[in-house]
Amino acid sequence: MVSTIATTSPTIDQVWGWLDAVPDPEIPVISLVDLGIIRDVSQDGDEFVITVTPTYSGCPATTIINLDITDALRQKGVENLRLERRLSPAWTTEWMSEKGRDALEKYGIAPPQAAGGPARCPQCASTNLERTSQFGSTPCKALWRCKDCLEPFDYFKCI
Amino acid sequence: MTNAALTTDEALFQFLLRLGDNTLILSHRVSEWCGHAPVIEEDIALANTALDLIGQTQFWLGLAGEVEGKGRSADQIAYLRDAWDFRNLLLVERPNGDFGKTLMRQFLFDAWQSLMLAKLMKSTNIRIAEIAEKASKEVAYHVERSADTVVGLGDGTPESHARMQTALDDLYPYVGEMFIGDAVDAALVKDGIAPDPASLRNDWDDLVGRVMAEATLTIPQKPFAHVGGKSGTHTEHLGYVLADMQFLQRAYPGAEW
Numbered sequence: 001m002v003s004t005i006a007t008t009s010p011t012i013d014q015v016w017g018w019l020d021a022v023p024d025p026e027i028p029v030i031s032l033v034d035l036g037i038i039r040d041v042s043q044d045g046d047e048f049v050i051t052v053t054p055t056y057s058g059c060p061a062t063t064i065i066n067l068d069i070t071d072a073l074r075q076k077g078v079e080n081l082r083l084e085r086r087l088s089p090a091w092t093t094e095w096m097s098e099k100g101r102d103a104l105e106k107y108g109i110a111p112p113q114a115a116g117g118p119a120r121c122p123q124c125a126s127t128n129l130e131r132t133s134q135f136g137s138t139p140c141k142a143l144w145r146c147k148d149c150l151e152p153f154d155y156f157k158c159i
Numbered sequence: 160m161t162n163a164a165l166t167t168d169e170a171l172f173q174f175l176l177r178l179g180d181n182t183l184i185l186s187h188r189v190s191e192w193c194g195h196a197p198v199i200e201e202d203i204a205l206a207n208t209a210l211d212l213i214g215q216t217q218f219w220l221g222l223a224g225e226v227e228g229k230g231r232s233a234d235q236i237a238y239l240r241d242a243w244d245f246r247n248l249l250l251v252e253r254p255n256g257d258f259g260k261t262l263m264r265q266f267l268f269d270a271w272q273s274l275m276l277a278k279l280m281k282s283t284n285i286r287i288a289e290i291a292e293k294a295s296k297e298v299a300y301h302v303e304r305s306a307d308t309v310v311g312l313g314d315g316t317p318e319s320h321a322r323m324q325t326a327l328d329d330l331y332p333y334v335g336e337m338f339i340g341d342a343v344d345a346a347l348v349k350d351g352i353a354p355d356p357a358s359l360r361n362d363w364d365d366l367v368g369r370v371m372a373e374a375t376l377t378i379p380q381k382p383f384a385h386v387g388g389k390s391g392t393h394t395e396h397l398g399y400v401l402a403d404m405q406f407l408q409r410a411y412p413g414a415e416w
Binding site: 034054056057060087089091097136139143157159 | 203210217300
């Protein structure tokens with residue numbers, strides 16, 4: 001069968017660019033690339049291989065993420081693709097991009113800090129904060145509260 | 160199963176069932192709190208913990224299915240076995256009791272799981288080491304929270320203190336099983352795949368001793384240990400857990416959504 005689809009194969013960089021436009025399903029202001037879960041894009045013959053690492057073992061978004069990657073690349077004409085899961089090295093919030101960290105804060109989620117707690121309130125920038133709970137609305141977040149503006153906010157946990 | 164006939168793959172399969180069944184059954188127990196916890200933050204924390212544990216279950220039982228080589232998926236292993244084929248510790252099938260007892264059980268298990276995973280990260284089996292690396296990051300949060308809660312309630316009001324002491328006294332006879340090795344463990348120790356369960360005891364005693372001292376709780380000095388879960392002899396409670404957990408797949412085999 002003769003293919004009538006574009007004869008030039010996209011480059012690896014193009015695929016990275018397209019993946020950087022796929023939003024995280026739970027936190028749509030950051031992309032999957034910003035989140036640091038796309039570990040590799042490579043070509044195996046005609047096939048593109050996208051290597052993805054889960055954030056948390058039981059994160060229900062994982063299935064949706066795989067579906068979103070496939071959908072986004074198919075829309076760009078990449079039909080021949082394979083997703084691989086990589087567990088090690090385990091995902092760390094250190095892999096989150098600066099662009100992603102800024103976008104999180106603007107959205108009202110305090111980005112992860114090595115110190116283990118938010119640097120400042122994402123609403124008013126106060127450092128007078130308290131932790132409400134180690135666990136939040138998704139596995140990757142904790143609940144904090146600002147004691148100055150009194151707003152509760154999500155903190156993206158450092159792991 | 161006779162000891163002489165135990166190949167490394169057979170031992171590995173049993174060991175993976177033990178790991179996966181521990182997290183599966185505990186996850187189910189913890190999820191029973193969903194919508195019932197005393198405050199919403201605790202409700203969310205319990206649901207998050209259950210979610211981490213079910214994710215780890217998918218890894219362990221998925222790998223068990225691969226090792227077994229009969230084409231069974233993690234779901235099939237979880238939903239289509241009966242009680243005698245489960246290999247979880249008796250501790251994790253104990254009923255929840257009150258909130259304090261649930262967190263006491265969680266802490267006793269988290270303390271053990273964090274030590275076990277630290278050893279498994281150095282397993283000669285790379286697949287096991289990778290899962291352990293992933294899971295240990297999550298379990299670090301679990302043990303921090305369960306320890307904090309045990310301290311908060313143990314060193315709390317006279318009522319909460321009394322309940323936590325009762326919880327510890329009730330659950331302690333189920334602790335010993337975590338550290339008693341058998342032929343499955345021995346086969347894996349030999350190849351550097353898994354640690355001797357007894358080798359975790361001192362670190363566990365240190366960790367639990369520190370937390371209980373801070374919680375002003377007294378660790379029972381009776382060495383008696385209920386055993387059986389690791390080889391498939393369970394308490395009556397497991398059957399009720401499975402009746403709830405497996406109902407849908409039993410009533411509508413192969414159902415998907």
